[in-house]
Amino acid sequence: MNDQNLLTALQTGSEQGYKELVDTYQEKVLNICLGYFPVYQDAEDLTQEVFVKLFETIDNFRGEASLGTWVYRVTVNKCLEKLRYRKRSKRMAFFQSLIGLEEHASHVASNFDHPGVTLENKERTKILYQHIERLAEKQRTAFILSRMEGLSYQEIAAVMQVSLSSVESLLFRAKQNLKKSLRFYYEKQLI
């Protein structure tokens, strides 16, 4: 089924269309979610949420972008939404811990469980994720879409709805900031 047929099937509420959309994009959605949340169960839950959102909003899709771009965009937005929610919860937990109500919320990286990472790379990848988490939202998104999902600059620009030069700049800054942050981390290890 090509994109146009799939879209028609989805907009008419066809069960076959829904199944086809999930079959085509589930792996991509899951791997992007793992880029933001390297905990398999969390990423799978989020993948389900993304598809529910896609089914609910399919009527709003006007076809200005390709179906794939739209799926990526909804996935990224859902991940960012979840990140903001977690940040808010973490802030709340911090204040609660100040007044002795609750322990400080644990860091996502402390639950690191990415099935795509080999055992020998686990510690190092976990460190990388801890530093990716510190990047600004846009830099982080560009980095995940480019380095983890392997999208081209044009595709990233379409997903993020920014210019090509912005994508280049975001990726450059993401890499610079990651290097700086990792350098600082390893310097501290030496002391």
Next chain:
Amino acid sequence: MDKPRQNIEAEVERTLGTVDDIQRVESNPYLYTRIQERMRQQESVAVAGTVSSWRVILATLLFVVNIASAYFYYQKSVQANQAVGIEAIASEYGLDAAESTWENY
């Protein structure tokens, strides 16, 4: 560049390079079934929400009707008591409360 500095740079590069070793993860073959289940749950929660909001609206409406009828009943009984009072005074002084006007005096 001194040796520790070189080591740090090497560590940074190695850590950054791990991103290329992350393998793609295959999704759960039952994902579609799980999504359907989640949608069913959300629908039933939405229906329950609609039913409970209708209940709240109905309860509020009943409450307002109750208060309004109590108020009207109270007003009516006050007016009735006033009428009885006027009639009592009129009969005590031998007046016809319904027909008496200032012109008669």
